[in-house]
Amino acid sequence: MSTFSLSLQQKDNPFFTGQSSSLFSTGVARTVLGFHQQIDAYKPTPLVALDHLAKELGIGKILVKDESYRFDLNAFKVLGGSYAIARCVCQKQGITLDEFSFDSLKGQEPVTFATATDGNHGRGVAWAAQQLGQKAVVYMPKGAAKERVDNIIKLGAECIVTDLNYDDAVRLACKNADDNGWLMVQDTAWEGYTEIPAWIMQGYMTMASEACDQLEALGITQPTHTILQAGVGALAGGAMGYLANRYGADTFTGIVAEPDKADCIYQSGCHPDGAAVNVTGDLDTIMAGLACGEPNPMGWEILKSCSRHFLSVEDKVAALGMRILGNPxxxxxxxxxxxxxxIGIGLLYAIARHPDAARIMESLKLDEHSVVLLFNTEGDTDPVNYRDVVWEGKYAV
Structure with a gap:
């Protein structure tokens, strides 16, 4: 196999404390899972073992939680949106989640939920609103893929494509929600807006708790490593928080990976005081779901406490991963x-083929005994670009 060098910027986390959060405990995760199990289409997504690739790369095991099967929506985001919207409805009706049922919503005045999205979160919110008999208005940043727009509209939501980047689209959605009396359902947080983002992050724990149970069913006590992709850090924070609570953050190596054109978590890790750092500009990365420049403060606090390493990588790493997974x-x-x-599988392969592979592997404690847990957070949600990358070699090494 060839040796090649892709851009990989690595920062060891000097702020690690191992402190987990009660918001993302195994007990809360059981409650969230119980809600998701009420949904007719619920079933755990597969955990795929790539044993031959692991052997090729000198790693003990590589396991990929494949969220492309989630509720036939091709992405994990619906886990957060559905749970948050249900909690909002419960709050409006003055009932507990235990008292909630889908039938209880019949005849109720619908609520309009607003959000901004690259596609997957908005599709999840639109689907959840439709399932619960509510309404949704979805704002998208410039350059949104037509397939992602169409999928949102098919679910009965209003979809507005803006000429803004993701973070500015969030601000526009928030302003219009305030002006129109809609309820904002966003997976990032700011001062005065933390409850709903926390519910969204908690919704993502179903993915992590399923994966851990599936590991145990395979006779694996726990992962030694996890690589979590970050946009605002909501998914990474929720999943890292759960793993830290279940196992203890000092018992595994948590790695956060981002595109170098939208690496707000990496840049925050490089700040001398560990303050959250905003990245500005067009955020022009092929990883549309990670094209976010402003960290979720709750997500960042968890990642700052429980991650061991932050990595910022070029787009070719993700394209490489797409080809590897699709052609195993x-x-x-x-x-x-x-x-x-x-991004996770592309990063592992790029490290193993890097001219300085031995040093990088050692710094991350990756070896033949490692059990690496990855999350495939989406399938081919932009099928045109998927074919451009996988068939035609776009962003080639």
Missing amino acids: LPGDDVVISGESGA
């Missing part, structure tokens, strides 16, 4: 992954 070694299963879902 004989004996490994095919995984269809979109740009944001493939």
Whole structure:
């Protein structure tokens, strides 16, 4: 196999304390999972073992939680949106989540939920609103893929594509929600807006708790490593918080990976005081789901406490991961992954083929005994770009 060098900026986390959060405990995760299990289409998504690739890279095991199967929506985001919207409805009706049922919503005045999205979160919110008999208005940043727009509209939501980047689209959605009396359902937080983002992050724990149970069913006590992709850090924070609570943050190596054009978590990790750092500009990365420049403060606090390493990587790393997952070694299963879902596997392969591979592997404590847990957060949600990358070699090494 060839040796090549892709841009990989690594920062060891000097702020690690191992302190977990009660918001993301195993007990809360059981409550969230119980809600998701009420949904007719619920079933755990697969945990795929890539044993032949692991052997090729000198790693003990590589396991990929494949969220492309989640509720037939091709991405994990619906876990957060559905749970948050249900909690909002419960709050409006003055009932507990235990008292909630889908039938209880019949005949109720619908609520309009607003959000901003690259596509997957908005589709999840639109789907959840439709399932619960509510309304949704979704704002998207410039350059939004037509397929992602169409998927949101098909679910009955109003979809507005702006000429703004993601963070400014969030601000526009928030202003219009305030002006129109809508309820904002966003996976980032700011002063005075933390409850709903916390519910969204808690919703993502179902993915992590399923994965951990599936590991145990395979006879694996726990992962030694996890690589979590970050946009605002909501998914990474929720999943890292759960893993830290279940196992203890000092028992595994948590790694956060981002596109170098939208690496707000990496830049925050480089700040001398550990303050959250905003990244500005067009955030022009193929990893549309990670094209976020402003960290979720709750997500950042968890990642700052529980992650061991932050990495900022070029787009070619994600494209490489898409091709590897879609064209596996004989004996490994095919995984269809979109740009944001493939960064973890692309990063592992890029490290193993790097001219300085031995040093990087050692710094991350990756070896033949490692059990690496990855999350394929989306399938081919932009099928045109998927074919451009996988078929036609766009962003080639």
